[in-house]
Amino acid sequence: METAKYSPLLDLPNYSFPYYWANESFKALWTEKSNHAFPIIWSKTNELIIRDFAELKNILVVGPPSCGKSTFLHQLIISLLLTKHPAEIKFILFDFKKLEFSLYNLLEKHFLAKLPNGDDQPIVSKPDKTLATLNALTIELELRYDLLKEAACRNITEYNDKFCSRLLNPQKGHRYLPHLFLIIDEFADILIINKSEVNKALENVLSSGYKVGILVTISTNQIMGDTISPGIKSLIQHRIVFRLNDKRDNRKFLDTESVPKLIEEGEFLFLDSGKVKKGRTFSLELPVIEAIIADINKQEGYPGAYLLPEYVDTTEEVALTLDNRDPLFEEAAMILVQSQQGSTSLLQRRMKLGYNRTGRLMDQLEAAGIVGPNMGSSARVVLIKTQSELESLLNNLL
Numbered sequence: 001m002e003t004a005k006y007s008p009l010l011d012l013p014n015y016s017f018p019y020y021w022a023n024e025s026f027k028a029l030w031t032e033k034s035n036h037a038f039p040i041i042w043s044k045t046n047e048l049i050i051r052d053f054a055e056l057k058n059i060l061v062v063g064p065p066s067c068g069k070s071t072f073l074h075q076l077i078i079s080l081l082l083t084k085h086p087a088e089i090k091f092i093l094f095d096f097k098k099l100e101f102s103l104y105n106l107l108e109k110h111f112l113a114k115l116p117n118g119d120d121q122p123i124v125s126k127p128d129k130t131l132a133t134l135n136a137l138t139i140e141l142e143l144r145y146d147l148l149k150e151a152a153c154r155n156i157t158e159y160n161d162k163f164c165s166r167l168l169n170p171q172k173g174h175r176y177l178p179h180l181f182l183i184i185d186e187f188a189d190i191l192i193i194n195k196s197e198v199n200k201a202l203e204n205v206l207s208s209g210y211k212v213g214i215l216v217t218i219s220t221n222q223i224m225g226d227t228i229s230p231g232i233k234s235l236i237q238h239r240i241v242f243r244l245n246d247k248r249d250n251r252k253f254l255d256t257e258s259v260p261k262l263i264e265e266g267e268f269l270f271l272d273s274g275k276v277k278k279g280r281t282f283s284l285e286l287p288v289i290e291a292i293i294a295d296i297n298k299q300e301g302y303p304g305a306y307l308l309p310e311y312v313d314t315t316e317e318v319a320l321t322l323d324n325r326d327p328l329f330e331e332a333a334m335i336l337v338q339s340q341q342g343s344t345s346l347l348q349r350r351m352k353l354g355y356n357r358t359g360r361l362m363d364q365l366e367a368a369g370i371v372g373p374n375m376g377s378s379a380r381v382v383l384i385k386t387q388s389e390l391e392s393l394l395n396n397l398l
């Protein structure tokens with residue numbers, strides 16, 4: 001695992017005990033670390049409930065405006081920020097209102113993931129970035145499945161354990177895989193453009209992301225109509241339901257109409273082993289969140305955000321010819337010549353590219369005489385044997 005010189009805040013030895021550390025709930029989070037891979041404060045009434053995000057997988061948060069939904073999202077994020085190393089987790093945050101998550105932009109070099117092109121702020125706040133981000137996440141998901149398959153691992157935990165035991169070769173594209181947490185504040189906002197494609201991409205991530213460490217949390221106040229499609233709903237087992245007035249809405253999300261009354265600020269309902277239970281948000285004051293972010297920033301981070309794979313919209317792209325080479329053509333040629341393997345999946349993994357783009361790159365490399373023709377399931381022959389041979393070929397192509 002890549003190690004920035006960083007210790008999770010609740011792990012710091014001789015930590016100068018900032019005021020938030022005195023909070024009993026944070027102490028419990030720290031104590032529970034050994035029982036949960038990704039401990040999060042789930043609910044705080046008289047009783048504190050800490051759960052494991054990896055076991056919950058995907059979460060749906062619903063309720064009318066100003067009932068505590070964003071507070072719940074902050075408590076998930078802060079729990080992880082306090083207990084995990086930046087190599088272990090990255091967030092992909094959607095917030096079109098730019099109200100809730102903007103302050104996390106400061107954590108780009110520690111805890112955020114973003115699209116590779118452009119130097120935009122990592123928090124997704126524009127509709128035109130929604131589908132590109134979800135499609136990039138889908139490519140990341142496919143790449144992760146390929147890595148797991150090649151490593152003969154059933155899930156991300158087995159894979160990362162094997163990688164940390166030095167049983168997987170980074171030269172073959174293997175790397176430590178951080179968990180990726182996609183958190184969407186106000187789901188209705190992201191459906192404004194390309195609704196059916198957005199839903200399709202999200203369903204894909206929801207259904208198969210968790211095995212490879214990609215987990216989704218969706219929050220919305222749009223409980224009427226079809227904002228949350230039956231497909232999306234069926235893929236999210238864990239639901240946090242704030243004050244819904246209509247019995248039918250409770251049935252829709254909790255499978256029962258008879259629910260206890262919610263009176264206190266921040267109270268919500270959730271299903272636990274088939275029973276409806278009452279919970280309450282762990283209300284975090286803004287200065288506490290800001291202090292935590294500032295303390296994270298005092299520590300070493302990475303040079304930039306975790307980059308998601310590049311997504312190229314193939315439907316609008318003109319056919320690539322040798323005169324119109326992919327910008328990554330030379331880099332791809334270099335990788336294949338150095339490794340002497342004409343393998344599409346190797347290229348895909350090393351360059352974090354989607355299947356279609358890698359396929360087109362291979363066709364261009366073939367047209368340039370760098371690799372031989374497609375051999376079905378076997379790798380192509382690499383026709384150029386040395387780096388200097390490649391350099392003179394590339395010079396002649398100019």
Ligand SMILES: Nc1ncnc2c1ncn2[C@@H]1O[C@H](COP(=O)(O)OP(=O)(O)OP(=O)(O)O)[C@@H](O)[C@H]1O
Nearest residue numbers: 064065066067068069070071221265266281282283
């Ligand atoms: N456990 C709690 N105790 C007291 N107040 C709380 C609690 N949880 C949330 N609140 C307060 O409720 C208010 C609304 O919370 P929040 O912004 O999280 O709601 P929301 O559902 O996200 O609203 P919107 O849909 O408008 O974004 C805030 O002022 C917040 O501090």
